[in-house]
Amino acid sequence: MSTTVNSLGFQKSPAETRVVVAMSGGVDSSVCAALLKEEGYDVVGITLQLYDHGIAIQKKGACCAGQDIHDARRVSEMLDIPHYVLDYENRFKEQVMEDFADSYIKGETPIPCVKCNQTVKFKDLLDTAKDLGADCMATGHYVQRSLIENGKSTMLRGADMGKDQSYFLFATTQEQLDFLRFPLGHMDKAETRRHADRFGLIVADKPDSQDICFVPEGKYISVIERMRPGALKAGDIVDIDGNKMGEHDGIVKYTIGQRRGLNIGGTVDPLYVVKLDPKTNQVIVGPKEALETSEILIKEMNWLGEDVPEEGLKVSAKVRSTRPGKTATLKLGKMGMARIILDEPEAGVAAGQAAVFYREDRLLGGGWINAAISNDPRLQ
The missing domain is CATH 3.40.50.620 (HUPs)
Incomplete structure (x- = not known):
């Protein structure tokens, strides 16, 4: 040999x-x-x-x-x-x-x-x-x-x-x-x-x-309709105070941060999709500031880095593939759960996306975004 x-x-x-x-x-x-x-x-x-x-x-x-x-x-x-x-x-x-x-x-x-x-x-x-x-x-x-x-x-x-x-x-x-x-x-x-x-x-x-x-x-909507017939249910579009602004024909057609195609009109300031609530089948819209979050909850963590101290580990966190990393503190929980606290707020973070952590060029690990805690108390 x-x-x-x-x-x-x-x-x-x-x-x-x-x-x-x-x-x-x-x-x-x-x-x-x-x-x-x-x-x-x-x-x-x-x-x-x-x-x-x-x-x-x-x-x-x-x-x-x-x-x-x-x-x-x-x-x-x-x-x-x-x-x-x-x-x-x-x-x-x-x-x-x-x-x-x-x-x-x-x-x-x-x-x-x-x-x-x-x-x-x-x-x-x-x-x-x-x-x-x-x-x-x-x-x-x-x-x-x-x-x-x-x-x-x-x-x-x-x-x-x-x-x-x-x-x-x-x-x-x-x-x-x-x-x-x-x-x-x-x-x-x-x-x-x-x-x-x-x-x-x-x-x-x-x-x-x-x-x-x-x-x-x-055309992902047609894929969902084929795989889950009846999944597209009409519901209300409401603002963050609960006021009805319009109607939608399926929350699957909307994404966090979306501004165009809301068909609600008549508003002075632009509104964005800030939350999707499958329980009430509501699309919640609000001002751009309501998209900001400083705390993100993670599930199904996969960790390749060193041990994380109890007080947390400073990392560069990417919460979207196309966005640059943001400095944050990562704290690991039990059963694959974790929490990140961003040094500066990030806008439009969506559940289902990935949060991936780096130190310089090294991949430390990542997990699935379970929830983004809005900085607006009305959405918490």
């Missing part, structure tokens, strides 16, 4: 190291597989069939992201690596799509891509990789993995801050992180595309996907 540690951290030659690559059919995962193959690793490609695209868009004859599966297969053939397609439709429907619909009905704003990573990809697929005798599983995510002093794996933001995906991987457990590798984490997208051109990959110019995979063209 070789005494040299290879690029994936194993004390054996690349040829003796089996790597399962999660191949989505896009340029990132394709380049990931190509680079590992070029290094001489024993690469196996796996693509997941997650949903029936024909049902999603209510058209016959459309395969589940059929083009993506086809592209992944063609790339694998070109690289001369084994490629398998796993039918995870039932798991995906139960663990991701059902949760997506139910979250909206509960007045939340879900992030199904995180749920997919948390369940289907980094749990079920990772187990399958181990069954195939893999030493590790590699993905095309733009995050970095490093080892700290005690030999523990830690996750860092991707070098390309514009492509960093660590926010969406906050639920990765320590055990999963130890098994995962991210070969593109030190690159930017332009470098990835140059590699795709160099390898002559058919997906070199394929555009990045912008939509949630099972929500074509962003």
